[in-house]
Amino acid sequence: MTSPDCRSKKWVICRERLSNATASPSQSISKGAEGINRYHKEFGGFVKKIATFDDWIDAFREWQKSIGLHLPKYSDYQFEAKYGDLKTEEIEFGDFKGNRKWERVTQIPHQPIRDSLLNLIVYQGDTEFASVEQQRNLLETSPSDYDTDSVCRIMVEEMRHGWQMCHLLVTHFGETGKIEARKLLERRSFDNNRLLGSFNVDVDNWVDFFTYTEFVDRDGKFQLNMLSTSGFAPLARSMGPMLKEEGFHLGTGHMGLQRIAKAGRVPTPLLQKYINKWLSTAYDLFGKDHSSSAEWFYVWGLKGRYDEHRHAGDPDREHLNELSREMYKQEVDKLIDQINIQLPADSPKIVAPDMKYHRGIGEFAGKTYSVTGEVLTPAEYEKHLAETLPNPKEQQFIAALMPQPGWIAPRESLTSS
Template identity: 50%
Template sequence: MEIIRNIQKFDDWMDYLKDWQSDIGVKIEDSENFIMTPIYDNTIPPEIEFGDFKGQPKWDRITQIPTQNMRDSLLALTFVQGDTEFASVEQQRRLLENVPHDYDRYAAVRIMLEEIRHGLQMCHILVEHFGTSGKVEARKLLERRAREAFPEAKNPRLLGAFNEAVDNWLDFYAYTCFVDRDGKFQLGMLKPCGFSPLARSAGPMLREEAFHLGSGNDGLTRIVKAGQVPVAILQRFFNKWISCAMDLFGKDESSTAEWGYVWGFKARFDEEQQRKDGNLDPDRKELNHHNRMLYHVEVADIVKRLNSFIPGEEKLFMPHEKFHRAIGRYANQPYDVHGNLMEQAEYDKYIKTALPTPQDYALLKDIFKNPNWIADRALPKDLWGYQENIRKATLGK
């Protein structure tokens, strides 16, 4: 069964999407029940909500945007977001070959279909609004490949976490809990965007994203409750995915983030609350750091909650924000998981033991033979009814 049906056709881009689907070899059952179309929120505020253009009407068309620099920046924001969506399906495409429980299949199928819908949404904006360069970028979104999933591919995905391997269901639930959670933050920052097609896309995507991170949190809880996977192994997967996700917030003192704020494209994640509290003028050099720290607090809470289900002395913890970073002021520096600086030679040996090891993967393979390594849970009664609710909530009367 083809993934894509009932879709609003736009140019020849749909053919690229079909080629991508067959090239990555993902077969998704149940896809006929999924409505694969762009969804635009009709309930957004009409005026720009922050930055130097605050109070002016939101821009509906790219030609209304004052400068070419601003248009270029929007183009990049849109295709970087789209790149992550397709990448995650490439990373997860193998999981359905071997599922622990029916519920896990449902969660993964739903998440993959929604990620394709998110990619489609970004491509719809690119093709509808950005002329020839939009079409080129929309096509490139289907030409890049997640590197670890397709080592022979020419062009990797744009951001580090989206090139990593998602080899098994522990990876999947750590990924959805920690990396999709970054997705929630990015979409939250885009929700008040001054360019209305992006602002109108963010609400429906956020509603779908909530299921992804919820599934991640729930999956990790079910794993911890089942008590079959050693805490030390869980910790190494946390070290891997939390550090990758921290990088996704971008460089410290980023001029892209600064201009994104000034131009009213990308806000603080907690912009609304900050404004209510009277914090109208943030340190524009520290925007990425600000959002990253909000994420850090949220993840720390999750780890704390998971620990409440672990009976023994050995508990999970947050890897330090300096650990295993590829972006920002701690990038490529030899810090351990507690934030202590090490000698480089010592670190080179250490890092292999702080991230998932070949022995971990071998042991997990064994553990996964019995599906009770993760607690089962019931399927929802109406598997796809939620889609109608999202449409109703955002399309207006």
């Protein structure tokens, strides 16, 4: 196996960065988990020491109970880890390109690479369990049996994806992996301690849900795609089955927004506010601009570009997150065009908010840009946010709309695009 020269200046810089970011993965991953101790105090805790994957399964069942999840139709669903085939046995990019993909963590040549791989898996798993916590209360206001089946299937598949990540952690990462797999069941979205901001935002209603699955789950598709070419073979093999299941989630969100537009019961300016809410946080999910972490993930062959095999030549490694976010935005614009086809002829059109608007991560985090990209004063910006995001009165309007028949159109009524 060829390996970068660990004495090189580049590698020394890398080690300095990783000593701050990932040398103690359990500590760095847990920074956002401030609510865990409160959970254990209030509920007595449930997660015993994980020695085997069967122990983790017991903890998973307790997690389901603790969040009040009850899906009778899926009570006999058999969760399992699914592994697909590799497109190639060789590492496809980065400094190890051409070497055989790693089947075991012990084959990975340097500890910072192993730590970074662990973090990638933990963060992916955290999103899966968080999304179930966010969506678990939607069944009470489901607009149809079809929608009930859809949200149940989505939650079950998200749990399976979390199961998959924990199978990787417990199977391949020793005691540290078992600890992190346990922590994935300890954090709570509703305690605001999941690792990424989008997954601590409440999904209060079905307008939230369809917008979330259209845009936040679509970021998930991008992330899974980028991990599908990972140099760690078990992770790459995990992605095919997950991507196949994720396609249903995206279709549910896209069709749901089209159905809302078609029915016309949710005013288009209010639907626009929900899109502003979720798209702005979805942009954040691609990470920081000029990200050194994304660069090293690529250098080490852990995480590629979206549709890596379609790209010719090496990327601008300092702007990998920006590349992914821009590709995502291009896809989103086409989807919004399809939603606009369903709107009444006299309705204003929906647009994607500017990528600088309402950002919590990256170059534009905390900056006072408008939904159309203009710079505002702090006072203007606060007023602007109140005008461009759902306010309490509008949330009450949506809550009152949910039990009413006809607020969302049937699938069969959609206009062909």
